[in-house]
Amino acid sequence: MTQVPNVFIALQRNEETRPIVDAILADNPGALLDEQPAMVKINVPGRLVVRRSTIEQEIGRDFDLQELHVNLITLTGHIDESDDEFVLSWVH
Amino acid sequence: MQIDLRTVSITPLRQTYNHIADYLGADKAASRYVEATMGVQGTTNFHYRPTWDPEREMFDERRTAIKMKDWYVLKDPRQYYYGSYTQARARMQETAESDFDFVESRGLAESYDDGARRAALDFYIPLRHVAWGGNLNGGYQSAYGYGTAITQASLYASMDQLGIAQYLTRLGLLMGNEAELEAGKHAWLNAPAWQPLRKYVEDSFVIKDWFENFVAQNMALDGLLFGLAYREVDRKLNERAGPTISMLTRFPAEWFPETSKWVDAVVKATAAESAENKALLEKWYAHWVARAQEALAPVAQLALGEEAGEALARVRAQLDARMAKAGLAV
Numbered sequence: 001m002t003q004v005p006n007v008f009i010a011l012q013r014n015e016e017t018r019p020i021v022d023a024i025l026a027d028n029p030g031a032l033l034d035e036q037p038a039m040v041k042i043n044v045p046g047r048l049v050v051r052r053s054t055i056e057q058e059i060g061r062d063f064d065l066q067e068l069h070v071n072l073i074t075l076t077g078h079i080d081e082s083d084d085e086f087v088l089s090w091v092h
Numbered sequence: 093m094q095i096d097l098r099t100v101s102i103t104p105l106r107q108t109y110n111h112i113a114d115y116l117g118a119d120k121a122a123s124r125y126v127e128a129t130m131g132v133q134g135t136t137n138f139h140y141r142p143t144w145d146p147e148r149e150m151f152d153e154r155r156t157a158i159k160m161k162d163w164y165v166l167k168d169p170r171q172y173y174y175g176s177y178t179q180a181r182a183r184m185q186e187t188a189e190s191d192f193d194f195v196e197s198r199g200l201a202e203s204y205d206d207g208a209r210r211a212a213l214d215f216y217i218p219l220r221h222v223a224w225g226g227n228l229n230g231g232y233q234s235a236y237g238y239g240t241a242i243t244q245a246s247l248y249a250s251m252d253q254l255g256i257a258q259y260l261t262r263l264g265l266l267m268g269n270e271a272e273l274e275a276g277k278h279a280w281l282n283a284p285a286w287q288p289l290r291k292y293v294e295d296s297f298v299i300k301d302w303f304e305n306f307v308a309q310n311m312a313l314d315g316l317l318f319g320l321a322y323r324e325v326d327r328k329l330n331e332r333a334g335p336t337i338s339m340l341t342r343f344p345a346e347w348f349p350e351t352s353k354w355v356d357a358v359v360k361a362t363a364a365e366s367a368e369n370k371a372l373l374e375k376w377y378a379h380w381v382a383r384a385q386e387a388l389a390p391v392a393q394l395a396l397g398e399e400a401g402e403a404l405a406r407v408r409a410q411l412d413a414r415m416a417k418a419g420l421a422v
Contacts, residue, residue: 036099060169
């Protein structure tokens with residue numbers, strides 16, 4: 001059996017990203033959380049989705065997925081984004 | 093010379109306060125909102141019973157017929173504690189200020205259609221007094237309510253109503269002059285169209301049960317009034333004379349959907365707690381929303397003429413849909 005390659009997203013570790021991280025963990029079963037000093041990295045096999053609606057539930061206000069970039073450090077995979085979802089995967 | 097940079101990972105001994113960890117069930121990082129809310133309500137070591145209510149403690153769960161095992165489940169989805177609340181309002185205020193500046197600097201108030209100006213002033217200025225009533229009721233809920241989760245949010249809503257009253261005052265001064273404020277107060281006290289609404293507001297002042305007060309003010313009255321004033325009447329004035337009034341009422345118009353999220357979350361959590369709570373909320377809501385709709389009818393008539401009935405029915409349907417979504421049988 002071949003291992004599905006991981007995709008990951010790394011965000012700064014602060015008050016603004018906590019709800020985002022919680023939302024990613026809720027939406028991606030199999031996500032592995034790697035908390036480092038000042039940085040939080042989330043590894044997911046194959047496909048990682050960031051859902052706007054889940055983040056909005058966490059923070060109780062409207063959220064624009066572009067706000068992600070304020071605290072984004074780095075990521076891997078191909079990006080497929082809409083107004084509602086920000087998806088990382090190796091599918092091209 | 094070579095310098096090696098090395099990161100040293102220092103894990104904190106604890107992620108949050110002990111009482112927060114107990115509440116969350118684990119020592120994990122908690123949001124500022126949770127840390128500023130949970131366990132803040134005073135529960136023990138009260139000095140003596142208040143002379144104005146010797147039956148109960150200074151802070152007492154029994155001041156409402158609503159019963160909750162844990163009052164902290166009435167959390168605010170906006171997660172407002174003092175810091176986040178003031179920042180959010182400061183941003184809204186900045187927008188509102190620039191809208192007022194815009195109207196002033198372009199002379200939009202002077203060029204506004206005079207018939208529409210009269211209609212707008214006659215309708216919006218007496219609402220200052222309704223907003224002041226909302227301020228008083230929010231203060232009451234906050235003072236006699238139980239559990240920081242709801243009492244802090246009630247106080248914010250109370251201050252917001254005061255802000256709304258001030259914006260309406262400024263609308264009066266910008267579209268008219270000081271005499272308009274006097275005329276608005278006179279209409280509030282004497283004009284037949286305003287008396288049912290004034291009776292509603294004054295009756296709400298003497299509701300003893302603070303949760304019923306929340307139903308009468310935040311669910312029923314605000315739910316209908318804001319839909320009517322800042323959607324229906326606003327749209328009608330726009331059609332007639334352009335969006336000047338919309339700019340001047342931007343704060344209350346944007347405040348309403350945001351605050352509705354909080355109101356709906358409180359209703360949802362309270363109704364989900366027990367069948368008794370649900371039945372009580374349904375009873376209170378049915379009573380107060382019917383009264384509010386009756387009280388608003390002549391005022392809607394004043395602003396919308398023959399379209400009033402339809403507009404009010406639309407607003408009522410929207411509010412009923414909100415409450416049904418929050419779990420009430422309406």
